[in-house]
Amino acid sequence: xxxxxxxxxxxxxxxxxxxxxxxxxxxxxxxxxxxxxxxxxxxxxxxxxxxxxxxxxxxxxxxxxxxxxxxxxxxxxxxxxxxxxxxxxxxxxxxxxxxxxxxxxxxxxxxxxxxxxxxxxxxxxxxxxxxxxxxxxxxxxxxxxxxxxxxxxxxxxxxxxxxxxxxxxxxxxxxxxxxxxxxxxxxxxxxxxxxxxxx
Numbered sequence: 001x002x003x004x005x006x007x008x009x010x011x012x013x014x015x016x017x018x019x020x021x022x023x024x025x026x027x028x029x030x031x032x033x034x035x036x037x038x039x040x041x042x043x044x045x046x047x048x049x050x051x052x053x054x055x056x057x058x059x060x061x062x063x064x065x066x067x068x069x070x071x072x073x074x075x076x077x078x079x080x081x082x083x084x085x086x087x088x089x090x091x092x093x094x095x096x097x098x099x100x101x102x103x104x105x106x107x108x109x110x111x112x113x114x115x116x117x118x119x120x121x122x123x124x125x126x127x128x129x130x131x132x133x134x135x136x137x138x139x140x141x142x143x144x145x146x147x148x149x150x151x152x153x154x155x156x157x158x159x160x161x162x163x164x165x166x167x168x169x170x171x172x173x174x175x176x177x178x179x180x181x182x183x184x185x186x187x188x189x190x191x192x193x194x195x196x197x198x199x
Contacts, residue, residue: 121188123167123196124157127179150192157185164196171198 124146133154146157158174161167167184174182184196 120162121186121193123159123161123164123184123186125159125167125171125174125182126155126157126185127174127182129153129155146187148187148190148192155185155192157187167196168199 129150131153133149144158144160146155146160148155148157159167159170161170164184164186171182171184183198186193186196
């Protein structure tokens, strides 16, 4: 049979006592946390009940006032009583229609500009030409740029102008900022007609 020293036995008893103290503290903390949880649950339930009563009261008052206002008779049949909610809905609908109208007018302007570019003679400033079709430089969404095939090259032009003078002024600005080889060309039906006088 193994032999336990008295000092080891005392240490073992001390460890057991410490463990019991820690367990009691943990139990006290658990009880405290449970009380806090119950208290917050009760507060939540009370708050939810008050909110529910408030909403029911608001609905009752609204429906009561709506009943009173609908029972009132007007002397003139042209007078109408419209609720604030329906006025807000009408205003919101009008705002949505205005926004849709603005979007449609932008689309219309885009197509009108495209039609103009296709039918009329316009002037643009060519800034670069490529042997390959380098699509990464131009986007179809950009209405003020042109990427045109002029055999055997693809030319990249900036600006769409109705008059030669506007294009020449724009060319001068481009030359000033570093596009030394820029020149003005005229286009019709999406094809280059001729290279114009730069001045």
